[in-house]
Amino acid sequence: MAHKDSKERYGTISKTLHWGMAALLLWQFLSAASRLLFEETAIESFFWPTHKPLGLLLLVLAVIRVTWALVQRHNRPDSVSALAKAGHRLMYLLLLVTPTLALMRQYGSGRSFEPFGIPLFPGFDGEKIDWMMAPASLFHSWLGWILLAMIMGHLFMAFRRHGPSQVPVLSRMWGSRD
Numbered sequence: 325m326a327h328k329d330s331k332e333r334y335g336t337i338s339k340t341l342h343w344g345m346a347a348l349l350l351w352q353f354l355s356a357a358s359r360l361l362f363e364e365t366a367i368e369s370f371f372w373p374t375h376k377p378l379g380l381l382l383l384v385l386a387v388i389r390v391t392w393a394l395v396q397r398h399n400r401p402d403s404v405s406a407l408a409k410a411g412h413r414l415m416y417l418l419l420l421v422t423p424t425l426a427l428m429r430q431y432g433s434g435r436s437f438e439p440f441g442i443p444l445f446p447g448f449d450g451e452k453i454d455w456m457m458a459p460a461s462l463f464h465s466w467l468g469w470i471l472l473a474m475i476m477g478h479l480f481m482a483f484r485r486h487g488p489s490q491v492p493v494l495s496r497m498w499g500s501r502d
């Protein structure tokens with residue numbers, strides 16, 4: 325079935341998750357960059373408000389994607405190298421950990437959080453919960469930028485490997501042939 329993966333190519337579910345998340349991550353990094361480079365400008369006011377809700381959506385998609393990768397693990401194209409395999413695993417890990425730490429910080433701050441109008445955390449009065457906030461304060465932005473660096477390396481490797489004598493990695497993730 326074309327929606328499942330096979331040894332020759334990724335199926336439509338994996339492809340949709342891969343390219344859909346790539347597009348959403350591009351926006352997520354634009355919003356992060358707007359905060360770093362254009363604080364208190366119109367650029368930040370435009371991009372930054374989407375950072376938290378989109379970050380939550382990316383976490384939900386990452387959980388679905390990792391679950392799907394586990395279900396399909398015996399039924400996917402083989403990695404081109406041990407390094408590629410380790411790199412993909414590390415990207416999955418960062419896709420899960422980076423937003424999770426931020427959500428813990430959001431909860432621990434006692435502020436309410438209503439992504440897309442859904443009342444996820446009602447917020448609370450009183451002391452903030454320091455242990456829930458500390459990991460993101462220390463690591464969230466670093467992990468985010470490390471993920472971006474890995475994506476750049478991944479992109480470079482994907483195009484570098486795409487040659488007549490090499491494994492057709494781009495077409496098995498992009499192509500529509502069965």
Ligand code: HEM
Nearest residue numbers: 356359360376379380382422423426427430464465468469
């Ligand atoms: C895959 C998802 C996410 C990625 C890749 C990501 C990435 C980043 C990056 C790179 C920064 C640093 C910006 C700077 O240098 O100023 C940042 C900051 C921030 N993010 Fe995220 N983020 C994600 C999800 C979330 C979520 C779910 C929340 C909250 C619910 C969140 C809240 C924040 C906040 C409050 C900051 C500013 C404080 C700080 O630098 O730690 N992020 N994010």
Ligand code: HEM
Nearest residue numbers: 342346349393401403404412415475479482493494496497
């Ligand atoms: C324009 C950008 C991108 C290109 C050209 C690209 C290319 C590819 C290709 C060709 C493969 C198949 C590798 C193989 O068959 O061995 C692949 C797999 C993969 N890519 Fe990307 N990719 C891009 C963006 C991203 C982004 C933003 C992420 C997110 C973190 C990502 C994470 C992964 C992972 C984890 C895999 C393993 C299979 C899967 O779970 O989808 N890629 N990519």
